[in-house]
Amino acid sequence: MTWLVWRQYRGQAAIASVLLAAAAAVILADGFQIASRWHSILVACAGNTACLQQQAPLVNGVVSDLPYISLLVPAVVGMLWGAPLVAHELEARTSDFAWSQSITRMRWLTVKVGWLLLAAAACGGAIAALTTWWSGPINAMSASAFAPGQFDTQGIVPIGYAVFAMALGITAGTVARRTLPAIAVVLGGFIGLRLVISDFLRQHYMAAVTTYYSVGGSFTAPGQSWVLAQGAVGPAGVVVATGWGDLYPALPASCQTLLPTAGTGKSGSLSAVFSCMRAHGWRGFATYQPSSRYWPFQGIETGIYVLLAAALIGVTFVIVRGRDA
Amino acid sequence: MSAMSWVVWRQYRAQAAIAGALLAAFAVLMLVTGVQVASQWHAALIACSANHTCGNLADSLFLGSHAIGFLVIMTLGVPAVLGMLLGAPLLAYEFESGTSQYAWTQSVTRRLWLVAKSGWLLLAAAAVGGVVSGLVTWWSGPDNALQGDAFKPGRFDIMGIVPVGYAVFAVALGITAGALLRRTLPAIGITLAGFIVVRMVIYGWLRAHFAAPVTTYFSLAQGFTAAGSSWQLAAGYAGANGQPISLPQSVNGPVIGGSAAVPGLPVSSLPAQCQAAAGNGPLTPATYHAVLSCAQAHGIRGYLTYQPASRYWAFQGIETGIFVLLAAALLAVTFTVISRRDG
Numbered sequence: 001m002t003w004l005v006w007r008q009y010r011g012q013a014a015i016a017s018v019l020l021a022a023a024a025a026v027i028l029a030d031g032f033q034i035a036s037r038w039h040s041i042l043v044a045c046a047g048n049t050a051c052l053q054q055q056a057p058l059v060n061g062v063v064s065d066l067p068y069i070s071l072l073v074p075a076v077v078g079m080l081w082g083a084p085l086v087a088h089e090l091e092a093r094t095s096d097f098a099w100s101q102s103i104t105r106m107r108w109l110t111v112k113v114g115w116l117l118l119a120a121a122a123c124g125g126a127i128a129a130l131t132t133w134w135s136g137p138i139n140a141m142s143a144s145a146f147a148p149g150q151f152d153t154q155g156i157v158p159i160g161y162a163v164f165a166m167a168l169g170i171t172a173g174t175v176a177r178r179t180l181p182a183i184a185v186v187l188g189g190f191i192g193l194r195l196v197i198s199d200f201l202r203q204h205y206m207a208a209v210t211t212y213y214s215v216g217g218s219f220t221a222p223g224q225s226w227v228l229a230q231g232a233v234g235p236a237g238v239v240v241a242t243g244w245g246d247l248y249p250a251l252p253a254s255c256q257t258l259l260p261t262a263g264t265g266k267s268g269s270l271s272a273v274f275s276c277m278r279a280h281g282w283r284g285f286a287t288y289q290p291s292s293r294y295w296p297f298q299g300i301e302t303g304i305y306v307l308l309a310a311a312l313i314g315v316t317f318v319i320v321r322g323r324d325a
Numbered sequence: 326m327s328a329m330s331w332v333v334w335r336q337y338r339a340q341a342a343i344a345g346a347l348l349a350a351f352a353v354l355m356l357v358t359g360v361q362v363a364s365q366w367h368a369a370l371i372a373c374s375a376n377h378t379c380g381n382l383a384d385s386l387f388l389g390s391h392a393i394g395f396l397v398i399m400t401l402g403v404p405a406v407l408g409m410l411l412g413a414p415l416l417a418y419e420f421e422s423g424t425s426q427y428a429w430t431q432s433v434t435r436r437l438w439l440v441a442k443s444g445w446l447l448l449a450a451a452a453v454g455g456v457v458s459g460l461v462t463w464w465s466g467p468d469n470a471l472q473g474d475a476f477k478p479g480r481f482d483i484m485g486i487v488p489v490g491y492a493v494f495a496v497a498l499g500i501t502a503g504a505l506l507r508r509t510l511p512a513i514g515i516t517l518a519g520f521i522v523v524r525m526v527i528y529g530w531l532r533a534h535f536a537a538p539v540t541t542y543f544s545l546a547q548g549f550t551a552a553g554s555s556w557q558l559a560a561g562y563a564g565a566n567g568q569p570i571s572l573p574q575s576v577n578g579p580v581i582g583g584s585a586a587v588p589g590l591p592v593s594s595l596p597a598q599c600q601a602a603a604g605n606g607p608l609t610p611a612t613y614h615a616v617l618s619c620a621q622a623h624g625i626r627g628y629l630t631y632q633p634a635s636r637y638w639a640f641q642g643i644e645t646g647i648f649v650l651l652a653a654a655l656l657a658v659t660f661t662v663i664s665r666r667d668g
Contacts, residue, residue, distance in 0.1 A: 015514075044573070056588065058556075063527030065478075069521065079409075080514055142510075148391070179509065184410055191399065247374070280362040 038137030082169020083182035124162030146226030160305030167309035216274030223291030235281035329441035366467035373535025412499020413512035454492030476556035490648035497652035553634030
């Protein structure tokens with residue numbers, strides 16, 4: 001059965017390997033340039049944070065879009081390999097033949113699904129490893145490992161995405177019994193779920209940490225942490241995000257009058273506003289996920305996608321078992 | 326022809342209904358959140374003009390929500406989806422299921438069949454691309470005004486008329502890939518890969534050269550900012566002979582001049598005479614002035630190379646034209662292949 005899977009997919013495996021090798025060549029060639037630039041910046045700045053912040057971005061142009069292209073890999077795997085797995089057999093009526101052999105239908109499905117999920121995990125892992133290595137200096141320079149588009153392309157989550165997209169394709173094809181609608185379902189479902197989880201769920205994997213500090217002082221969460229909200233909080237618990245536009249109306253009248261106005265050039269009066277705010281019991285606050293939670297978050301997100309994939313595969317087995325050949 | 330159009334409508338009415346429903350949902354979402362964004366922008370403008378902080382509004386104001394912003398960026402993928410799901414199966418699926426033998430042995434000629442099918446699908450793709458782009462362009466109005474970067478990749482590419490060109494090209498690419506490969510799945514793969522590669526080559530390397538950029542030289546003391554949403558291609562400093570001054574890869578030490586658009590000129594890159602004027606340690610107002618006038622005496626100026634904001638629609642037109650021409654060339658290949666093929 002494994003031999004059969006290899007015979008059926010060796011062409012596609014060859015194409016996938018060539019594409020992965022080409023991606024690896026581009027990423028490696030570019031990654032070494034980035035690493036050497038980063039090294040020269042580190043030497044020149046010698047631990048001076050202000051110096052690091054005034055450097056030009058490490059990447060720009062088309063190269064900076066490499067991680068966004070790698071976001072597509074799981075969807076492509078699910079559309080082109082997952083969706084046709086059962087749907088194309090049914091469409092071409094080869095299921096009549098495949099499912100009436102000495103090998104049982106369940107075993108046929110187990111071996112095919114197993115190898116394809118493994119291949120999806122390998123593709124996701126290979127592209128994630130390359131992107132993670134390539135992004136190392138960028139993560140370090142902009143302290144942004146949690147940023148969407150960076151968290152999602154590095155570490156182990158791409159493996160979870162790829163396994164899930166493959167499972168979604170297989171299940172959609174089994175339910176729809178036609179390849180093209182299944183492909184559309186993979187695309188819509190994968191993007192929709194990724195959007196919901198990355199924008200609404202991810203920040204709640206663990207209760208965020210909130211730190212208070214004196215107004216006018218500054219606070220930077222240490223390391224590559226994920227700042228969810230930062231601003232000022234008033235005595236009555238009024239929370240205002242950073243930015244004078246929102247802060248101005250919330251301030252007590254006595255502090256509002258101290259705000260600098262254009263033309264007068266009273267630059268020193270900002271500190272007067274800050275001390276007025278302090279006197280009225282205002283504090284600065286930052287709510288964030290500490291950088292130490294990066295790998296737990298990667299693990300939780302991967303776990304969610306792998307569990308969803310397992311549930312989808314379970315549905316597929318139930319449907320295929322119940323269906324007449 | 327009208328009979329053929331009827332066939333096309335019968336074959337695609339379910340897909341048209343799905344596409345229509347998705348477009349309607351997207352339109353509702355864009356309209357509802359777009360009105361919110363517009364009022365948020367309006368309120369921020371009133372607040373910032375009350376306390377005179379409009380100059381750095383872009384640093385503190387975030388319009389809309391991350392989720393909607395992400396959805397707007399995702400419309401970059403609409404043309405590719407049209408090409409994969411409408412274009413690629415058009416011929417490939419007929420070949421695969423053998424229905425081409427039936428379709429091409431009717432009283433309607435093979436060419437007329439292809440003209441009607443590809444014509445209606447290209448029109449539908451252009452309409453979908455145009456509607457999505459219209460909604461996104463309207464939704465992004467306040468954000469465009471706030472950020473002033475209409476030429477930026479990811480912004481230029483989802484607004485105006487270029488998405489129409491992309492959609493027509495992607496569908497033409499799908500039809501051609503299907504005609505050549507005769508199988509749907511490989512055609513879908515080629516459509517996706519080809520679309521991404523062509524788009525990257527054009528926005529990454531060609532777009533900047535649609536028209537010769539403008540280079541403005543400016544005095545170190547005054548600085549320079551290009552008006553409106555211009556597209557900055559290069560910036561730096563040049564000596565008296567116009568030769569650019571090579572800057573170190575990383576800067577640590579005093580600089581003179583500089584703005585948001587053009588980083589400051591490191592003192593270490595100046596002639597030795599001017600470096601001597603800087604003395605040791607950080608610059609004081611007096612030494613800053615001495616270094617500045619020394620650099621100016623050596624004829625050192627800043628330069629900015631850019632595409633002016635006024636070229637936005639010309640660039641949109643050129644890029645759309647390129648993709649429509651590529652689509653026409655692909656369709657010509659398809660017609661040649663189909664006319665010569667035995668039914």
